Amino acid sequence: MPLLEIRNLVVRYGEIEALRGVTIAVEQGQVVTLLGANGAGKSTTLRAISGLAKPASGDILFDGHSIAGLGPEAIVRLGISHVPEGRRVFPGLTVKENIMLGASNRKVSASQISREADAMFDLFPDIRAFSNALGWTLSGGQLQMVAVARGLMAKPRLLLLDEPSLGLAPVIVQAVFRIISQIRKDTTVLLVEQNARMGLSVADHGFVLETGRIVLGGKPDELWGNEAIAAAYLGSHAKSHA
Amino acid sequence: MDLVLQLLFTGIGIGAVYALVALGFVLIFRATNVVNFAQGEFSMVAAYLMVVCVELGLPYWLSFVIALAGMALLGVIFNLGVYYPLRHRTYLPVIIATIGASILLSNSVLAIYGPQPQVLQGWFDTPGIQLGPVYLDSQYLLIIGVTILLVLFNFWFFEKTLLGKKLQATSQDKEMASLLGISVSTMIMITFIYSAVLGGLAGILVAPVLFVSIQMGSTIALKAFAATIIGGFGDVAGAIVGGLALGVIETFGAAYISVPYKDGFAFLVLIAFLVFRPQGIFGERVAEKA
Numbered sequence: 001m002p003l004l005e006i007r008n009l010v011v012r013y014g015e016i017e018a019l020r021g022v023t024i025a026v027e028q029g030q031v032v033t034l035l036g037a038n039g040a041g042k043s044t045t046l047r048a049i050s051g052l053a054k055p056a057s058g059d060i061l062f063d064g065h066s067i068a069g070l071g072p073e074a075i076v077r078l079g080i081s082h083v084p085e086g087r088r089v090f091p092g093l094t095v096k097e098n099i100m101l102g103a104s105n106r107k108v109s110a111s112q113i114s115r116e117a118d119a120m121f122d123l124f125p126d127i128r129a130f131s132n133a134l135g136w137t138l139s140g141g142q143l144q145m146v147a148v149a150r151g152l153m154a155k156p157r158l159l160l161l162d163e164p165s166l167g168l169a170p171v172i173v174q175a176v177f178r179i180i181s182q183i184r185k186d187t188t189v190l191l192v193e194q195n196a197r198m199g200l201s202v203a204d205h206g207f208v209l210e211t212g213r214i215v216l217g218g219k220p221d222e223l224w225g226n227e228a229i230a231a232a233y234l235g236s237h238a239k240s241h242a
Numbered sequence: 243m244d245l246v247l248q249l250l251f252t253g254i255g256i257g258a259v260y261a262l263v264a265l266g267f268v269l270i271f272r273a274t275n276v277v278n279f280a281q282g283e284f285s286m287v288a289a290y291l292m293v294v295c296v297e298l299g300l301p302y303w304l305s306f307v308i309a310l311a312g313m314a315l316l317g318v319i320f321n322l323g324v325y326y327p328l329r330h331r332t333y334l335p336v337i338i339a340t341i342g343a344s345i346l347l348s349n350s351v352l353a354i355y356g357p358q359p360q361v362l363q364g365w366f367d368t369p370g371i372q373l374g375p376v377y378l379d380s381q382y383l384l385i386i387g388v389t390i391l392l393v394l395f396n397f398w399f400f401e402k403t404l405l406g407k408k409l410q411a412t413s414q415d416k417e418m419a420s421l422l423g424i425s426v427s428t429m430i431m432i433t434f435i436y437s438a439v440l441g442g443l444a445g446i447l448v449a450p451v452l453f454v455s456i457q458m459g460s461t462i463a464l465k466a467f468a469a470t471i472i473g474g475f476g477d478v479a480g481a482i483v484g485g486l487a488l489g490v491i492e493t494f495g496a497a498y499i500s501v502p503y504k505d506g507f508a509f510l511v512l513i514a515f516l517v518f519r520p521q522g523i524f525g526e527r528v529a530e531k532a
Binding site for chain 2: 072073076081104
């Protein structure tokens, strides 16, 4: 049984059908990458899983149980942590406070949360020095680290990462992906990426979304091998991989 | 010089009341992005609750506890009845609902108690103490003392506790807070309860200095609203400094310029700020809203 299974998911924003029957499965322990152009429905898929967007029809099964229609507060308590697009680090709170609040879905003491947040800096040494800096003072790369660290504080069984590379310098993107390849040891990850090369480099499985539908799915090698897809989503250099 | 000290004491005392009500404005504004125009009526209702309890012959401290508990309950009802049903709408319907609630509260009290202003005795039997050249009125001492304690509590609560951080997170980004598992509706409920108690406390403390009347709420609220703008809208420290500054300014204005125009000075200062420094003393930290 897959950890996460989405069946024929339809999500509407008013008149617009953002997802028109998406079906994907994420197996326990995998990193699955969702690729696609802007507006294809990648973020909407994640928002539907975490409860920010309500499904019009279809179902979302987590661990075999339907979570479609639950609110975000309930879903994160089940063990799905969503690191949304734009990082959304609380600007008026410090880095450590932001990370600590990531544990709000669990019933643990404040001192325990504080210790866990300190331990999180071992995985993210680059932000340790900014522990007491307010969120709004950080750079894009630092914000991304804080956002991922905060997402991990939920001790998720499934981590949803939305465009972690967006707007970051290449060297920072590499640092972020090094962290993702470390996280995967303990956590299943569903990753949305516009940077297909990076996104597939850490993935066990990939899906390509196009205007609200899955048009292709497969192992990264198979996706690199599909010429039409490679040209459209993976950049012109992709052919050399095929 | 003696007069200056005396006026400063009185000004800070009355300013502390504005500061408490202003704090209530700011906390609700930060949590809901809406100005609660019934904030002043919280003060008025609490003062009347106090009058009722004292007239029933209850001890002063018990009346105080009952009045504050009543305010906590009013905060719950207010949230459920006024804010919660409209929480997914724009700010305008919510603001109009708070104005409606304010009219409802004052007219309910009017219907029950009539238009006659009531008198509430102070907490202490001693009217005050003479300290050198300054006469320290006991009620003003109480107001200042309670305000200092509350400002300290407020700082501790919001800066040192996890619950305070969750409240801050909710006011900064509700959707993100809910993604982390923070119950946004609970956080907003706590904010309304806390703000109603703050407003009520201000009303109870100031009641022995003024008369307890239907209009006392709107007068205090207008000054407190001016104080929040002077301090910098949405800023907690600004609300406190703005409230104290306004109390001092109007006391000095009344003493040295004109007593009948006492209430006018607050708004003169407000207009000056709106023209020359609309972001207030502490400014709006734009980055915090990003």
